[in-house]
Amino acid sequence: MELKGIHHVSAITALAGKNYEFYTKVLGMRLIKKTVNQDDTSVYHLFYGDEKGNAGTELTFFEIPRAGRNHDGANSISEISLRVKNNEAMQYWKTRFEEKKVEHEELSERFGRRSLAFKDEEGQRLRLVSDETNRGVAGGVPWEKSAVPKDFGIIGLGPVMLTVRTRELTEEVITEILGFRKKGAYASQVPGQPDILVYETGEGGTGAELHIEERKDLPPERLGRGGVHHVAFRVNDEEELREWINKIQGARIPNSDFVDRYYFKSLYFRELNGILFELATDGPGFATDEDLEHLGESLALPPFLEPKRQEIEAKLKPLDTKLS
Template sequence: MNLKPLKGQHHVSAITANAKGNYEFYTQILGLRLVKKTVNQDDTSVYHLFYADERGNPGTDLTFFEIPHAGHTVFGTNSISLTSLRVPNDASIQYWKNRFEQSAVDHDEIVQVAGRASLSFRDFEGQRLMLVSDEHNVGTPGGKPWDKSPVPAEHGILGLGPVTLTVSRPERTAKVLMDVLNYREKESFTSAGQEQSQVRVFETGEGGTGGEVYLVERDDLPRERPGRGSVHHVAFRVETEEELRKWVDVLNQAGLPNSGFVERYYFRSLYFREPNGILFELATDGPGFEGDESFEHLGERLALPPYFENQRAAIEAKLKPLETTN
């Protein structure tokens, strides 16, 4: 089957228990744009918030499901344990360290990770995040920061960087990455944390910060118990719907149970779990977020795909109002 390589990260979806606090942190502190305020299409009683660059270009989306009664995450293995975000250069990393200090954001010191200046930090619910410098990046291009962001464009977040998978049996995940998804194993490095874990680097497409996945073995930890501050799934970029339908066949031929083709309106999707239980999604680059809102007013109102529009009154009645006017 003639398949184009996956193009890198499409989006990462995580869990929050507080949509208002989440909106304030990711727009006012991190300077991302809320490009879509909608609902979880599998449970329309909860918000699904999409933060990204100026228009939600593929590879720039960090999204959250609001689950108001979500408990605290018990961090562990078989999880997406770290989401990184790209910034333009090394000077930007220093800018962000100063910004975090001024805003009392929990953060570590600047370190080198895989040859890139990096800064780990946590949001108000303990979501594990890291900024990585694109100064020496050669590979998947980043997005374009919104010009109305409170963060200067020269230091603005450009999109998603490497996503870290922590698993108990890494060979199982590596086999899916390489034999099914056609990733290339690029290199390995020792993590800067106390556990000094070996990190294997896999890349796809043009590679670089937007096309890498990190794989870490931790068989000394219990399985993660998700809650607020945990990651629900990671999605990888597929160029077109035609390509996505080919991937359905690939997963079926590989014997991997999957969702089959799923219509999400803003993109088309395919879901499956790799053998350690982490949820992967393949998602198309389009159509994008401007089919139901103009560029100037993205994220300002509750947006519903057409197939939910006749339920708007009932859906809105279940949601706590969230003011998001730009």
């Protein structure tokens, strides 16, 4: 068994409307599913991705309207990165961020790739990375109706940064149980801190990396809006997922057991620093209950929630995502 790469990352927003505007109108991602948090149906769960919401391109948000701001710290998913096609696209994005007044840093090099750190309106820590030299997991296909030209569009999730108090604990889980392998390291931007270690899985490359930062000087994160809830890794199918469940349970790691999310099947557990991991199947996908041309335009509910549609819709603040 081998994990294929990053499947999705799920974060927290307090403002679904503004979140939708930023990720579709500024970043040009496609809203591929407007649904609800299956564990709390009173709040939206928004999925953004490439043209079809292929595994490895999905950035999702739970709306928690009363969420306080995130208090950044250790034992957290401290940065999400998004892939673009090449270095030329990076220059396009720097200019776009200046025009749209998006908070961002200067273009820089990180682990041999051009990158550009930026934040959304709630302080979510994000980074664009260039796929110019990528030799690993292929990216997705930007939506042709995006607000961003297709050649410059976001093609998927890049490396995910974990900031932890005790690096060895996370390393034990990702290498000995999940099968990640060490790829390299690069210097921390924080003076006096150890190098950031890079691990990869599957075909490797930008779509299959975890970057592990050790920060013993930081208190644990207090999760809120602008923070990240969990990261999911790609599993080929349900049969393989059930093998992973046996492996995780055999290692005596507390876990959710098999969970059917309808659009994919999942397993949840926490690594030894407390960060929530998910293993998720590549399919069935997001066109199972909506026409591909109209993904995300109306509230989609999996069959086991459909009988409660009226009750669910009554609790949600209307969010217009129909395309003009």
